Amino acid sequence: MGSNEEQWEPYDELVIATGATPFVPDAPGASARGIFGISSLQSGINVRKYIETEQPKSAVIVGGGYIGLEMAEALVAIGMNVSLVERGAQVMGSLDEDMAVLVSAALEEAGVHLYRQESLIAFETTAGKIHAVTTDKRTIPADMVILGMGVSPNSSLAAAAGIPLGAKGAIRVNERMQTEVPGIWAAGDCAESFHLVSRKPVFIPLGTIANKHGRVAGINLGGGYATFPGIVGTAVTKVCSVEVGRTGLHEKEIRQLGLEYVSAKIESKTKIGYFPDSGRITVKILAEKGSGRLLGGQIIGAPGSAKRIDAFAVALHARFNLEEMINLDLGYAPPFSPVWDAAHIAAREALKKI
């Protein structure tokens, strides 16, 4: 069926996998040429074509989440003059502020102009094409704009059909990826997930989660039995010179749950110190006060840092406490870590405050 055609199809089982759409702000000029949301291979191709044909010299990124930061890195790498406007006090709201400053520093070191606590007011256009972005504090010239203001689940079709929505308007599903309407399933960025640490449904539109949704829905639809117990909030990214990993809950999320917690932030090395290319790695650990149950981890550091968050992620799945973290048999050899892994050191520091 071609696009924009309407057709009736009967079904026994229906899967809604409508994904999510980048948020477009309700600001003057938002539909101008040269303003791009990034959500698909095609949107990447569109940006590339625009750069090739229009040869923009300056870009403004609106929003300091994963998409915004990765696009900032990409555009500064090809020699553009890049500014990033973020409404909040920090980039990467999924990190605590004391960790996010390390990401800001890496961005600025790479030459990105960072404007925090500034709100978008308008897109300035000439003949329908972007030429500047106005915030509540300044006007920034821009031959091109990238919108990195998050995505919304494409759940309006589901809602119109009477299917209950959940976290942030994503389609509510159970462990088998069934909606609350018999015979209708949902999977991917349009559906919510269960957060195994907060024990609450959440909307976290990431490719790795969407793929797991799809596997579980597919097995169930095929007559098998599979469940997706949930996620722990893991995400990794690379921002200029630093790798970033985070999992579990960060301080703001923990406070919102009303939990008491302890934290420790330590600095260590990605290799034993005498290695010439040993890099810095900063690890923050968060645990419930009293019980010591691990609540989250954040890592920022040199190459080789980001995927170390996986050890924290698996420990969250296992509901380990700090004492269990300290005793984890993590790999040690001089090219990879000091004899006490950064995760161990952080857990030991946090344990002192428990």
Next chain:
Amino acid sequence: MGSNEEQWEPYDELVIATGATPFVPDAPGASARGIFGISSLQSGINVRKYIETEQPKSAVIVGGGYIGLEMAEALVAIGMNVSLVERGAQVMGSLDEDMAVLVSAALEEAGVHLYRQESLIAFETTAGKIHAVTTDKRTIPADMVILGMGVSPNSSLAAAAGIPLGAKGAIRVNERMQTEVPGIWAAGDCAESFHLVSRKPVFIPLGTIANKHGRVAGINLGGGYATFPGIVGTAVTKVCSVEVGRTGLHEKEIRQLGLEYVSAKIESKTKIGYFPDSGRITVKILAEKGSGRLLGGQIIGAPGSAKRIDAFAVALHARFNLEEMINLDLGYAPPFSPVWDAAHIAAREALKKI
């Protein structure tokens, strides 16, 4: 007290932390000048001094374990003609043979001459200095020899005092690092550990384990209470162009326990394939047949591979099964892995055979 002095000291609590000593073979010429075991900072300094003053052109490494492989890499890197003699069919006996071949290939690619299934017969000497190594198949010129034939726990003092020994002659200890004699503790490379997967005491003399022993013994001696539940057999190393990680049990160990198992070996990438510096990563997973309980993991690959074994290690601590492995919320972004992590892919393949 200086060395070789004898003195009586009363004690309330005694800690035995005598470490381990490199095994020296009972072969002619074994005490010749230019033959080195590697166990301490001083033995490294001795090797370095010998290289500076004697300027050896060729080296033979006896034994293909961690020490042997790391020394082979170091010596070939400074331009020496390096041969490695290994009695067994493979280097790195802690890996399965189908994974160890990848390590052999990296060694040979770096220029190391590898002689497997060859036994040391004698060290040929001239005026008390090494000049060749004779195996059961050939004589290899050698201006220098490194012994990498493993270590033995220094437990004879303990044994003479009536303290029971355990795995491979290491001092038997409980979770608190107490020997079976009241008031006497043991920690480090002279003491055994409990293997959480095989549920048996083992002798695994690695720095990271020795440090954990010391922490637990120290807390207990200081009047606190701490336990060291055990290890899961994690080790990482770098051998020329490849990083190596292993944890849990390998096939031979599983068979010795009489367990039935399934395995899967998959090849993936350290970054998404379109990244120019995406490298190969080979992951092997072992799980109990029927239950699907994870038994072990092995990883060999490009930079960024080794520490990924930590996710398997934590999963072993948690006694996770393959279905739980597949649902782990591991970090994904294109610079770090395909959307299904290599660990997920391996677990999915193994699950098909369960």
